[in-house]
Amino acid sequence: MSQESVEPRAMAEAAYGALNSGDLDGFLALIAEDVEFTSLVAEAEGTTFRGHEGVRTWWETVRGAFQDPRWEVLDVVGSGERGVTKFRIAGTLSGVQVAQTMWQAAELRDGKLSWWAFFRTEREALEAVGLRE
């Protein structure tokens, strides 16, 4: 598969696969150097993470949050350069099994993730990338 032919579903599976295996270098390889993204971790503050350094900061936060974190891709919609992934993150926190379902809207450029944002609802995610009719 050439970089230009990477579709949202393949990208989601690769990215969440890297998260699951703790492969930061593999994760970064999927992401444009000038990526910008937001996270529900910093939702209220409106923080925008930028570049691979921003990815590293975010990675350390979310990978370190749970014991045994697992990401599961539940659904992907979109094609070409825009997509929305519904996913679940599950893990153990303070001995309690917790799981959160979220939606990630993403844009691809030249086969790499160039922008993404996480949302609490599918509607918001679809609107963010113009996929909601």
Next chain:
Amino acid sequence: MSRENVELVRRSFEAFNARDVDGLVSLSDPDCEWLPFRAQLEGIVYRGHAGIRKFVGDMDEDWEAFRVDPLELHDRGERVGVVGRVRGLGRGSGVDIDSTAGFVLELREGRITRVTSHSDPEVALDALRLQE
């Protein structure tokens, strides 16, 4: 006790929405654990009465307004599931959220011992069923 627990849970949401921290503390066990949504993503657990005070303080620091209004309360004895409407306005971002979420509250001897938030209400209800 079960119906009393449901009423206690309802009062806890009222106290939170009113930022009646003393009221919230009075409904909670001294060894309680709070696992709210964002804190889970950061690996944070708010513990004890001091934790509740810190949680409310953190919320007010981050959000200009934030409230949860229970839409459904599911009585499971010492566990109560809540489906609630969550509305918030981010202080720094101006982000405006309006969504539903699920909560599982565990109780012992008339006090809340643990609160776990779930972005998907169905997951909260599933958690209730699994623990039955």
